[in-house]
Structure formats: structure tokens, C-alpha cells
Amino acid sequence: MTGIAANLKEVRALVDATIRHSDRRRGEVTLVAVSKTWSSDAIREAHAAGQQDFGENYLQEASEKIASLADLPLTWHFIGPIQSNKTAQIASAFHWVHTIDRVKIAQRLAAQRPTSMPPLNVCIQVNVSGEASKSGVLPADVPQLAAAIKSLDGIHLRGLMCIPEPTQDMQLLRERFRTMAKLQTQLNLEHKLSMDALSMGMSGDMTIAIEEGATMVRVGSAIFGKRGNN
Numbered sequence: 001m002t003g004i005a006a007n008l009k010e011v012r013a014l015v016d017a018t019i020r021h022s023d024r025r026r027g028e029v030t031l032v033a034v035s036k037t038w039s040s041d042a043i044r045e046a047h048a049a050g051q052q053d054f055g056e057n058y059l060q061e062a063s064e065k066i067a068s069l070a071d072l073p074l075t076w077h078f079i080g081p082i083q084s085n086k087t088a089q090i091a092s093a094f095h096w097v098h099t100i101d102r103v104k105i106a107q108r109l110a111a112q113r114p115t116s117m118p119p120l121n122v123c124i125q126v127n128v129s130g131e132a133s134k135s136g137v138l139p140a141d142v143p144q145l146a147a148a149i150k151s152l153d154g155i156h157l158r159g160l161m162c163i164p165e166p167t168q169d170m171q172l173l174r175e176r177f178r179t180m181a182k183l184q185t186q187l188n189l190e191h192k193l194s195m196d197a198l199s200m201g202m203s204g205d206m207t208i209a210i211e212e213g214a215t216m217v218r219v220g221s222a223i224f225g226k227r228g229n230n
């Protein structure tokens with residue numbers, strides 16, 4: 001077994017074990033393999049080991065890989081910051097966008113999504129750590145953005161995403177993830193939304209995120225190895 005296949009097996013086992021001990025239904029968590037900085041060959045290797053969902057942060061890099069892997073039935077997730085002059089490319093190449101943080105970006109993605117494709121799945125990026133993190137929408141501003149997205153054709157509001165501040169404090173991370181889950185439940189109830197996706201958790205904190213309700217974990221280094229060594 002290659003390194004990537006072995007790592008994937010380990011990560012999947014960890015995800016499954018966490019789902020079991022958190023008393024959740026199996027199959028509720030999508031593992032998104034974050035392949036930024038890694039080659040198309042590494043992605044092929046992961047796909048051969050059964051991986052379907054891949055996350056990329058940089059459009060230029062992602063576009064080249066998506067083109068060279070067009071023969072594989074992969075699901076692509078855009079998880080990086082979005083520049084408004086890049087939305088057309090994102091709208092036509094990806095299945096999911098996790099990092100919507102302003103209405104203008106949502107409107108552009110919706111208008112530019114090719115009508116031949118199903119609606120683009122999107123998540124609102126929430127600045128769950130307040131001042132400590134700069135990207136994302138503050139929790140208080142999420143309802144307004146969610147309502148605006150809901151009215152758009154071409155994109156489908158699926159849920160919320162967060163990147164908490166970097167910290168070794170696992171209890172703090174757990175609180176951040178719990179805040180996200182509560183926010184989603186509350187928004188669904190009070191604003192008649194039906195968000196079903198919660199994108200949170202990375203290599204270092206995926207088990208805590210799953211325990212707190214993540215439905216998608218974005219895992220890079222635990223699958224492909226430490227970035228910078230490639």
C-alpha cells in the first residue's frame with residue numbers, strides 16, 4: 001500500500017470510530033481530501049484508494065489539476081479565499097464552494113454558474129473566532145447573507161464553514177465547533193432554511209469537529225503528508 005492509501009485508510013478509520021462513539025449515523029461525514037500543493041498524481045493515487053472529494057485553495061493550481069484529472073469522476077471543493085474576478089472560473093469548475101463571505105461573490109457565482117450544470121453547493125464561511133480571525137462573516141451577519149443566497153438561482157445554500165483561530169487549546173476548538181452547530185440549528189429554525197452541511201475540522205482537530213456535528217471534514221496533511229515536504 002502506498003503512503004497515501006495507508007494514510008487514507010487510517011483517517012477513514014478515525015472518522016468512522018469517531019462517528020461510532022459520538023452516536024451518529026454512519027455515512028454522515030464527507031471526507032474532503034485537501035490536495036493543495038500536491039500533484040495530480042497524488043490525487044490519482046488517493047482516488048485509486050477510494051477517495052472522491054478533493055479540496056483546493058488556489059484557483060490557478062486547482063484549474064490545472066481539474067483539467068488533467070477530467071477522466072476521473074471527482075467532486076471538487078473550493079476552500080480558499082475568493083477574488084471577485086475569479087468567480088466565473090470557480091462557478092464552472094467546482095461542485096462546492098465553502099468560503100462565501102459576501103453577497104457580491106454569491107451573486108456572481110450564481111449568475112456565472114453554467115445552466116447546464118446543477119446548482120453550485122455553497123457554504124457561508126463564519127468568523128467563529130471573532131477578532132482573532134479575519135476571513136468569514138461574523139455570526140450576527142450570517143442571517144442576512146443566508147437570506148440573500150437563498151433567493152439566488154444557480155447556487156444552493158448547503159451550510160456553514162469555519163476555520164477557527166490556530167490554537168492548541170482543544171477545549172476552545174470544541175467550543176467554536178459547538179457554536180457553529182448551534183448557529184446552524186438556530187438559523188434553520190428561525191429563518192426557515194434547510195442547511196444540512198457543516199464544514200469544519202482539519203487534520204489536527206477533525207475528531208472534535210465530528211463529535212460536535214461536522215458533516216464535512218477538510219483533511220490535508222494527515223492524508224498527503226506535511227506540506228513543504230513535497
Ligand SMILES: *Cc1c(COP(=O)(O)O)cnc(C)c1O
Pocket residue numbers: 034036057079080163202203204218219220221222
Ligand atoms: C489547508 C486547509 C485545510 C487542511 O489542513 P490540514 O491541517 O493539512 O489538514 C483545511 N481547510 C482549509 C480551508 C485549508 O486551507
